[in-house]
Amino acid sequence: MEQKEEAKPVLVTGGSGYIASWIIKLFLEKGFPVRTTVRNLAQKERVNHLLEIAEASSGTLTLYEADLLKDGSFSEAMAGCEAVVHTASPFFLYGIKNPREQLIEPALQGTRNVLTSAGENASVRRVVLTSSVVAIYGDASDIRDTPAGIFTEKEWNTSSSEKHQPYSYSKMLAEQEAWKMAAEQKQWDLVVLNPGFVLGPSLTKRKDSFSIDFMISMLNGKYKIGVPDLHFGIVDVRDVAKAHFLATTTPQASGRHILVAGIKTTLEIATILRQKFGDKYPLPKMTVPKFLSYLVGPFFGLKWKFISKNVGIALKFDNSYSQQDLGLEYRPLETTLHDQAAQIIKDQLI
Numbered sequence: 001m002e003q004k005e006e007a008k009p010v011l012v013t014g015g016s017g018y019i020a021s022w023i024i025k026l027f028l029e030k031g032f033p034v035r036t037t038v039r040n041l042a043q044k045e046r047v048n049h050l051l052e053i054a055e056a057s058s059g060t061l062t063l064y065e066a067d068l069l070k071d072g073s074f075s076e077a078m079a080g081c082e083a084v085v086h087t088a089s090p091f092f093l094y095g096i097k098n099p100r101e102q103l104i105e106p107a108l109q110g111t112r113n114v115l116t117s118a119g120e121n122a123s124v125r126r127v128v129l130t131s132s133v134v135a136i137y138g139d140a141s142d143i144r145d146t147p148a149g150i151f152t153e154k155e156w157n158t159s160s161s162e163k164h165q166p167y168s169y170s171k172m173l174a175e176q177e178a179w180k181m182a183a184e185q186k187q188w189d190l191v192v193l194n195p196g197f198v199l200g201p202s203l204t205k206r207k208d209s210f211s212i213d214f215m216i217s218m219l220n221g222k223y224k225i226g227v228p229d230l231h232f233g234i235v236d237v238r239d240v241a242k243a244h245f246l247a248t249t250t251p252q253a254s255g256r257h258i259l260v261a262g263i264k265t266t267l268e269i270a271t272i273l274r275q276k277f278g279d280k281y282p283l284p285k286m287t288v289p290k291f292l293s294y295l296v297g298p299f300f301g302l303k304w305k306f307i308s309k310n311v312g313i314a315l316k317f318d319n320s321y322s323q324q325d326l327g328l329e330y331r332p333l334e335t336t337l338h339d340q341a342a343q344i345i346k347d348q349l350i
Contacts, residue, residue, distance in 0.1 A: 009033045011081045014088025016046040018202055018209040022241035023085060024050055028059035035077050037066035049204050068110030074117045082123055083248045086114045087130040099166035107170040108177055115181045124188045128247045131175040133196045133233060134168035139309035150316040153256040164305060191247040195240045196233030196260040200336045201343035215340050218270060220350045221282035227267055228293045231315045233260035236336040246326040253325055260317040261330035276338045
């Protein structure tokens with residue numbers, strides 16, 4: 001996408017989401033006219049924070065209603081836009097009764113709908129897709145199959161399925177569909193971002209995000225008896241937003257980008273939080289042995305297969321391309337964790 005003296009409208013799909021809200025905030029603060037889609041405009045409480053941000057920014061915000069499963073749903077919002085940032089996709093890991101209906105079809109069909117509309121709007125020159133590192137790997141044990149024992153942008157998730165890690169499977173399918181559609185045309189180019197476990201402060205008081213629920217659970221004592229030895233590739237939500245901005249406005253940006261600032265275990269996360277908040281909150285102080293994880297894991301929504309392939313297995317990511325191609329600089333993980341916990345406490349979410 002070429003940079004213009006006068007900023008052209010940017011469409012951000014799924015605007016009320018945890019990540020999308022920060023993306024919109026950044027574009028608005030940079031003076032861009034931003035359009036965003038939500039599923040239901042009547043639910044004002046889900047977009048009030050965006051309207052307040054727009055009021056205090058130099059950019060402008062216009063809201064549209066769109067449905068991932070409705071053909072042509074994004075066309076009106078996209079008309080005249082030079083860039084499309086597609087973040088809208090269902091994200092939940094537990095309580096999944098019908099993976100195809102709840103996760104796979106919305107992710108896959110939503111991507112098709114957005115990219116089809118992009119091809120029908122001649123103004124669109126770049127599409128930035130919010131994918132995930134789970135499109136690169138499904139289980140931590142997959143790292144044993146990598147050439148150098150580290151996940152890079154060259155890897156694809158081949159271990160997930162509709163029955164095992166269906167969310168990861170949906171992200172992999174959606175990203176592959178995006179690359180397929182990009183290769184079939186020459187009007188717009190595709191840049192993909194693959195964030196790890198996104199943490200950091202939220203712009204709303206909503207709790208319906210896995211990232212927010214995870215931090216609340218750390219602080220409210222849900223894991224006080226101990227946590228499984230899970231390893232996370234973590235990235236700050238504000239850095240993810242900046243990556244989207246850079247991917248949209250950097251003409252030479254291309255390809256996939258792993259967004260991971262560093263690796264921490266569940267217990268290391270608790271230890272970092274305790275450094276700032278002391279014993280004010282019942283943070284876990286021990287790791288549950290793997291054999292016990294098989295006993296208590298199901299009470300926390302962890303299936304035996306997941307435990308076998310993820311607990312106690314270290315992760316490693318190569319994030320160098322995100323720094324080279326986008327010029328992205330990462331915040332320290334301590335800042336990310338402290339800021340998110342402080343926001344949750346301030347907003348009385350626990």
